[in-house]
Amino acid sequence: MMFAVAAFAVLVSLGLAVIRALAGPTVFDRMVAANTIGNGAILLLAVFGFLTERPEFLDIGILYALLNIVGTIAVLKYFRYGDLGHRGGEEPSQ
Amino acid sequence: MVLLTLMALVVIGVVRLRNLFAVVILSSAYSFLMASVLIVLDAVDVAMTEAAVGAGVSTVLMLAALYLTKVEEAAPRHTPLLPMFVAVVIGAALVYGSVDMPNFGDAFTPVNTHVGSGYLVRSIPETGVDNVVSSVLASYRGYDTLGETVVVFTAGIGVLLLLRRNKRSRSKD
Structure with a gap:
């Protein structure tokens, strides 16, 4: 019961994040919303694992977290330097 | 859902x-x-x-x-009617095709009665992998998965080479 309520709450938060991702006026709103959707996917994975009494899928949640960071950092790096191959560490030249 | x-x-x-x-x-x-x-x-x-x-x-x-x-993204230059028509027709065909599909999780479909049950029985004693899908992917179809990995790896190398070359020609200017 507790896990079902938690899963429902995660679904609601996913819905709110999707609304923000669709409505977000700036790119950063959308990016934070996409990151939140990734986190919601991790939480949903964990909660669903416990809901169906097979919590061994928790490991995959770690993989999701890593991938979430990859996407976010790629977007931010692109936004900051305009180039994914940039070495970083200095101010953008433009 | x-x-x-x-x-x-x-x-x-x-x-x-x-x-x-x-x-x-x-x-x-x-x-x-x-x-x-x-x-x-x-x-x-x-x-x-x-x-x-x-x-x-x-x-x-x-x-x-x-x-x-x-x-x-540039605004589309042609009217979307023909692509819309094609998409609707293909979508209708797919929906029509899915009408004949068995119910989700039905245990008495050919999918679940012919080969699949054999794998379900044999996979854990033969491979020791808990998840049957994983055992099929990594053990029974191991060479296939290896080939897929090689293809993806080659594609990755190709993309890396293309991006690298573009960067070098840009720094020459």
Whole structure:
């Protein structure tokens, strides 16, 4: 019961994040919303694992977290330097 | 299903938006939603692949492609009626095809009675892998998976080489 309520709450938060991702006026709103959707996917994975009494899928949640960071950092790096191959560490030249 | 509704909303957003940067971000979010749906459907391996490829790698590749083009999508020059017609016809055909499909989880379909049950019985004593899908992917179809990995690896090398070459020619100017 507790896990079902938690899963429902995660679904609601996913819905709110999707609304923000669709409505977000700036790119950063959308990016934070996409990151939140990734986190919601991790939480949903964990909660669903416990809901169906097979919590061994928790490991995959770690993989999701890593991938979430990859996407976010790629977007931010692109936004900051305009180039994914940039070495970083200095101010953008433009 | 709530997740599918959210996915549909995200897809509508992807179609409507003209800012390709936002589209890339939304498609990453779409991949995570898709992975969640696949987990609910108990296909953990596919969900893992979807998250890795859809949310991780393809976001980076799309951004790399965005670097070579403009951020804003150009307005379409032709009327969307013919593509719309084709899409509707193909969608109707797919729906018509899915009418004949067996119910989800039906245990008495040919899929579940011919070969699949044999694998379900044999996989754990033969391979020792707990998840049957994983055992089929990594053990029974090991060479196939190896070939797929080689293909993806080669494609990755090709993309890396292309991007590297572009960077060098740019620094010469």
